[in-house]
Amino acid sequence: MTLLTVNDLWVRFPTRQGIFAAVRGISFELGQERLGIVGESGSGKSMTGRSILQLIRKPGQVQAAEISFQGRNLLDLSEREMRSVRGNEISMVMQDPKFSLNPVMTIGAQLMEAYLQHNRDNRQSARKKCIEMLNAVSLRDPERVMNAYPHEMSGGMGQRIMIAMMLIPDPKILIADEPTSALDVSVQRQVLSIMDKLVRDRGMGLIFISHDLNLVAEFCDRVLIMYAGRIVESCLASKLHEAKHPYTRGLLNALPRLDNPRAHLEVLQRQDDWMHAPLEQTQ
Amino acid sequence: MTAINVQNLDVWFGSVSAVRSVSFSVAQGQSVGLVGESGSGKSTILRAITGLAPDWSGSIQALGQDLHGAARDRSFFKKVQMVFQDPYASLHPRHSVDQVLSEALHLQGMDAISKRTEKLLDDVGLGPRFRFRYPHQLSGGQRQRVAIARALAGEPEVLLLDEPTSALDVSVQAEILNLLTDLRADRGLTYIMVSHDLPVVAHMCDNLAVMQNGSVVEMMTADALRAHQAIEPYTRELLAAST
Numbered sequence: 364m365t366l367l368t369v370n371d372l373w374v375r376f377p378t379r380q381g382i383f384a385a386v387r388g389i390s391f392e393l394g395q396e397r398l399g400i401v402g403e404s405g406s407g408k409s410m411t412g413r414s415i416l417q418l419i420r421k422p423g424q425v426q427a428a429e430i431s432f433q434g435r436n437l438l439d440l441s442e443r444e445m446r447s448v449r450g451n452e453i454s455m456v457m458q459d460p461k462f463s464l465n466p467v468m469t470i471g472a473q474l475m476e477a478y479l480q481h482n483r484d485n486r487q488s489a490r491k492k493c494i495e496m497l498n499a500v501s502l503r504d505p506e507r508v509m510n511a512y513p514h515e516m517s518g519g520m521g522q523r524i525m526i527a528m529m530l531i532p533d534p535k536i537l538i539a540d541e542p543t544s545a546l547d548v549s550v551q552r553q554v555l556s557i558m559d560k561l562v563r564d565r566g567m568g569l570i571f572i573s574h575d576l577n578l579v580a581e582f583c584d585r586v587l588i589m590y591a592g593r594i595v596e597s598c599l600a601s602k603l604h605e606a607k608h609p610y611t612r613g614l615l616n617a618l619p620r621l622d623n624p625r626a627h628l629e630v631l632q633r634q635d636d637w638m639h640a641p642l643e644q645t646q
Numbered sequence: 647m648t649a650i651n652v653q654n655l656d657v658w659f660g661s662v663s664a665v666r667s668v669s670f671s672v673a674q675g676q677s678v679g680l681v682g683e684s685g686s687g688k689s690t691i692l693r694a695i696t697g698l699a700p701d702w703s704g705s706i707q708a709l710g711q712d713l714h715g716a717a718r719d720r721s722f723f724k725k726v727q728m729v730f731q732d733p734y735a736s737l738h739p740r741h742s743v744d745q746v747l748s749e750a751l752h753l754q755g756m757d758a759i760s761k762r763t764e765k766l767l768d769d770v771g772l773g774p775r776f777r778f779r780y781p782h783q784l785s786g787g788q789r790q791r792v793a794i795a796r797a798l799a800g801e802p803e804v805l806l807l808d809e810p811t812s813a814l815d816v817s818v819q820a821e822i823l824n825l826l827t828d829l830r831a832d833r834g835l836t837y838i839m840v841s842h843d844l845p846v847v848a849h850m851c852d853n854l855a856v857m858q859n860g861s862v863v864e865m866m867t868a869d870a871l872r873a874h875q876a877i878e879p880y881t882r883e884l885l886a887a888s889t
Contacts, residue, residue, distance in 0.1 A: 403815040403816075403817060403818075404786075404815055518684075547683035547684050547842060548683070548842055548843070548844075548884065548887045548888055549683055549883065549884065549887050550683070551887070552887050574815060574816065575816075576816070613817065614816055614817060617816045617817045617819065617820035618816055618820075618845065619820075619823065619845040619846055619848070619849035620845055621844065621845050621848055621871070621872055621885075621888075622872065624848070624849065624868075624872060625849075626827065627824050627827065628820035628823055628824055628849070629820065630817070630820050630821050630824065631817040631820070
């Protein structure tokens, strides 16, 4: 079942040097699966995630033939209608929990606000629901967490709280924009497996945006590789290491590997024709 | 000859002890990596060596010279230099590359500053056209190259690298790591590199120390790590998380 269809998406920013296109005519579909989007910084992967929720503010322009979610074209919705989609239907987890949580509200107050925003319920059962959710993301002692402020939490805890908050309204799609880049390697796996489990149990669609090829290969079903605002390659995550496009190969080879020591790492040689490359299907 | 010798180092921030009796030594021309998660005290060791963390006990020797407290003299900074994690934060936004490098050269008491500035830019693979640019006109990788050029201004013998590539893309990371490898081969530099990324440290360093909660849990060679000869459970855990 297709949850989301994106067709010919463009994101443009007017600059003094003329119009800059951050995303240039990309199309993809998302079902009940885990879709990874990888690329270097500036490749337009975050802009793609944000444009789905229409979080790109003026002077940025989003243009697409369609961004349809369960048969509705999100581009036709008013700002008010869009607000009921955000959170309720499609949620987003941002990179750094430090900047996404309100520093002067307790975690509990923020979670309950998010819950009550989307559900008519009294405060007691809201609180119970929030504690359940904190349990679901494996936070120890959720009662204490409810009464704590964000600065009392570590990065990994903060990110798990964000995931809990995003999952409370039970959305159909979760967009995770570099959810673990600010975390330690050891905590990364933990947070990812929690997210992974929740997404799978609820039959949600996940868009996982990251620059870490190995992480994406491990946690996603399908991967899109972006370069300069285009999707240059799309492949199954399990086949990522057999990818053909020279850009994907370049990214894979640039990583130092424990099992393959080399004096020098391979350096990516960029070619101009990648900018115009049509999507190569390697599925 | 040992370049850096650290014995029984303890570092405090107020009442918190961030590093607990750490000992290691680095021979000249060698490179040692410190790995661990955030809060394990790996950067703090570098800060104690350079005098940025004033409350420490134990002994630190740099190139045969005993260090005390937070004061370091000019000859120390001529021989030991540091490269920081975030190239966005470590360059003055209103100083051009030329100003940054010539100031560093001037402070190191070098002559023929203009010529040396050009040479430095050349050494880090930037070339003369970057000389009069400002940091905001450079990409992250180019900024890190400028930061490395600045550290090289006094022709140091030891470079302390604090997560030099963790703010960069993998493709740019490969370029910077290659640059550091070449510089070490050309100039016989000694590196102490801090990182949370095991493959990066194993790529750059001959020896590495795994840290947890302020102490070194295991010291081993990079080859032993590749051969899966890690003994401590924590090292195995890190290994499992990074392959």
